[in-house]
Amino acid sequence: MDAYAFNLEEYIAFARLAGTDTEGVEVKAAAGGLPKNIVETLSAFANTSGGILVLGLAESQGFTPVEGFDARSVADGLAQACSQKMMPPIRASIDIVPFEGAPVVVAIVPETVPYEKPCYVKARTVYEGSFVRMGDGDRRLSPYEVDRIMEGAHCPQFDCAVVPEADMEEFDSELLSLFLIFQRQESSRAFKDMSDDEILEATKVAARDEAGTLRPTLAGLMALARYPQRHYPRAYVSFARYPGTSKADVTLEGIRFMDSKNLTGPIPLMISEAMNCVRRNMKRVSKMEGAFRVEEWEYPETAVREAIANALLHRDYSPEGLRSQVQVNMYDDRIEIMSPGGLCGEMTVERLGELGASFSRNAVLSRVLESTSYLAGFAEQGKVVENKGTGYFQMCASLQKAGHPAPVARDYISVFVVDLYKKGAAADVRWESSSPLPRLESPLQRAMRKAEQHYPERIVRTVTDFAGESGEAVTIHVVESGSVEFDIVSFMDEADEPVKSSQLIESLGRSKATISRALNRLIEKGVVQRLGGRKGPGIMYRLTRNAL
Known part of the structure; x- marks a missing residue:
C-alpha cells in the first residue's frame, strides 16, 4: 500500500465525526513512547488486510496531537519492532508527517503474503503471539485458526486420506459407474487396460490401508458414497x-x-x-x-x-x-x-x-x-x-x-x-x-468511502447504474470541479500521450505529495491508469474510460 494513498486530515475528520478509529486504522497516543502492545496490532494488521498506524494523537481527547510527543523516537522504535520483534519481519512504510502543527507518526503496515502467515510476536510462540483484526481491536488467533493458516500455506491433503472404517460397498453404484465411464472416455489411452479398482486408485477415489485393503478416500466418500455422514456426521x-x-x-x-x-x-x-x-x-x-x-x-x-x-x-x-x-x-x-x-x-x-x-x-x-x-x-x-x-x-x-x-x-x-x-x-x-x-474493499477503502460521504468535494465520486433490461453495469467517475483531481484529469485529457508526475507537479504548481495522493485516489477509483510498474523514473499515467 502506498503511503500517499492515505490522507491523514480526511481520515481524522471522519474519525472525529464517528468518535472512534476503524478496522483498518489504529490511532494511539504513544505519549510515553511506543506502546508495548503495538506488536499485537502489527500482527493483527499483517494477518488481515494490512492497515495503518497513526501515533501521536489522543483518541480520548478528540484525536488531537499529544503534547511532548517524541516522533523520532517512536518512529525508530516502531521500525525496530517491525524488523526485530515480528516473525516474519514486517516491511512497513513509516513516516513523520505534520498534523495541526505537531509531528505525527504514520505507518503503512502491509498484509503478510499468505504463504508466510501467520505473522506473530517473536518473543511469544506462534500460538500465543498471532493476532487478527476484528472491528477496531486485535484478537488473538485460536490454535485452530493458527493451524489452518499454516496448513493453508501449501494446501492440505485431508481429502486423499483413507477412511479406515469405510469399505468399497458404500459407493453409490450409479454414481460410481458414471464416474468410471467418464474416466475411460476422457483418458482412454491411460486407463484402457486398467480394472475398475486400478482406476479408482489412480484417481485417488480409493487407496490401500496399512493392511493392503482397498478403501474409499475422504474425497471418494464425499463425492460418490451413498451416505458419507456415517463416518462424518457433520459433513452435511x-x-x-x-x-x-x-x-x-x-x-x-x-x-x-x-x-x-x-x-x-x-x-x-x-x-x-x-x-x-x-x-x-x-x-x-x-x-x-x-x-x-x-x-x-x-x-x-x-x-x-x-x-x-x-x-x-x-x-x-x-x-x-x-x-x-x-x-x-x-x-x-x-x-x-x-x-x-x-x-x-x-x-x-x-x-x-x-x-x-x-x-x-x-x-x-x-x-x-x-x-x-x-x-x-x-x-x-x-x-x-x-x-x-x-x-x-x-x-x-x-x-x-x-x-x-x-x-x-x-x-x-x-x-x-x-x-x-x-x-x-x-x-x-x-x-x-x-x-x-x-469491487471488494479493504478496511482502509471502507474508511475512505465513509469519509467520502462527508467530504465529497475533495474526493472522486463514483456513480454506478444498470443499463435498462440488459442488466449491464455502467460506471461513471465524476471529478469535482476545482479539486486537484479535476486539474489532473483536465491536464491528461488535453495531453496527446501519457504524462509523468513531474509534468503534473510543474504544470499544476502542486507539491509532490499532493499530486501523489490525488493520483492514487484516481487510480483507486479506476479513473487513471499507472504505466510502467509502481516505482521508478519511467512511470507514466493516462486516463481510463468513463472519466468526466
Whole structure:
C-alpha cells in the first residue's frame, strides 16, 4: 500500500465525526513512547488486510496531537519492532508527517503474503503471539485458526486420506459407474487396460490401508458414497429460511425459522437438495423482454449453485473442520453461504473471481467432482463442478447480468462467507464497469468511502447504474470541479500521450505529495491508469474510460 494513498486530515475528520478509529486504522497516543502492545496490532494488521498506524494523537481527547510527543523516537522504535520483534519481519512504510502543527507518526503496515502467515510476536510462540483484526481491536488467533493458516500455506491433503472404517460397498453404484465411464472416455489411452479398482486408485477415489485393503478416500466418500455422514456426521448442509435480515429476527408468532432442513448424502445430492430448498423459498419475478413477459427466479440459479458447490468443495475437511457443517441461510435481503475453513494458499478475497486464479484446498476432491455427474432425477444436470478456476467468476457474471449487487465475500480463517443480495439490496456493493467482478474493499477503502460521504468535494465520486433490461453495469467517475483531481484529469485529457508526475507537479504548481495522493485516489477509483510498474523514473499515467 502506498503511503500517499492515505490522507491523514480526511481520515481524522471522519474519525472525529464517528468518535472512534476503524478496522483498518489504529490511532494511539504513544505519549510515553511506543506502546508495548503495538506488536499485537502489527500482527493483527499483517494477518488481515494490512492497515495503518497513526501515533501521536489522543483518541480520548478528540484525536488531537499529544503534547511532548517524541516522533523520532517512536518512529525508530516502531521500525525496530517491525524488523526485530515480528516473525516474519514486517516491511512497513513509516513516516513523520505534520498534523495541526505537531509531528505525527504514520505507518503503512502491509498484509503478510499468505504463504508466510501467520505473522506473530517473536518473543511469544506462534500460538500465543498471532493476532487478527476484528472491528477496531486485535484478537488473538485460536490454535485452530493458527493451524489452518499454516496448513493453508501449501494446501492440505485431508481429502486423499483413507477412511479406515469405510469399505468399497458404500459407493453409490450409479454414481460410481458414471464416474468410471467418464474416466475411460476422457483418458482412454491411460486407463484402457486398467480394472475398475486400478482406476479408482489412480484417481485417488480409493487407496490401500496399512493392511493392503482397498478403501474409499475422504474425497471418494464425499463425492460418490451413498451416505458419507456415517463416518462424518457433520459433513452435511444445513438450510434455514429466517423471517428477517438476521438470525435474531422472529415473526409476530414467535417463529424463528420459516423453513429448515438438514441435507445429507454425497455432494451431488446435497447440492441438488439445497437448490430445491432455495427454489422453494424464493419468488419468481416477471419482466418484459420485447413483446413477451418472462419469468425468472429472485436469485440467479447459476450464482446460488456455484456458491453452494464451492462451499462443499473448498471447505475444511480436517478433523477439526469436520465438526461444523456448511450453512445455507436465507434472509429477506440475501442468501448467506458459510463454509468451515477460510481461504488457503495464495488465494485472497481480493483475488476471488480473477480469471485463471484458483485455489484447491481439496485438490483430489476437485478432480473427482469434475468427473462426477448429477444423476437422473436430481434437480441439477451435468457435471458437479468445472474446476477450471471460473466458478466464482461465473457466479459474479450471472449476478451482474441479472442486475443484482455484487456478492460480498468474507474470510475469517475458520469460516468463509459469501452473501448474495437481492436486487435493490446492499446499495454500497457496486460493480466495476470494466469487469463482472465485485469491487471488494479493504478496511482502509471502507474508511475512505465513509469519509467520502462527508467530504465529497475533495474526493472522486463514483456513480454506478444498470443499463435498462440488459442488466449491464455502467460506471461513471465524476471529478469535482476545482479539486486537484479535476486539474489532473483536465491536464491528461488535453495531453496527446501519457504524462509523468513531474509534468503534473510543474504544470499544476502542486507539491509532490499532493499530486501523489490525488493520483492514487484516481487510480483507486479506476479513473487513471499507472504505466510502467509502481516505482521508478519511467512511470507514466493516462486516463481510463468513463472519466468526466
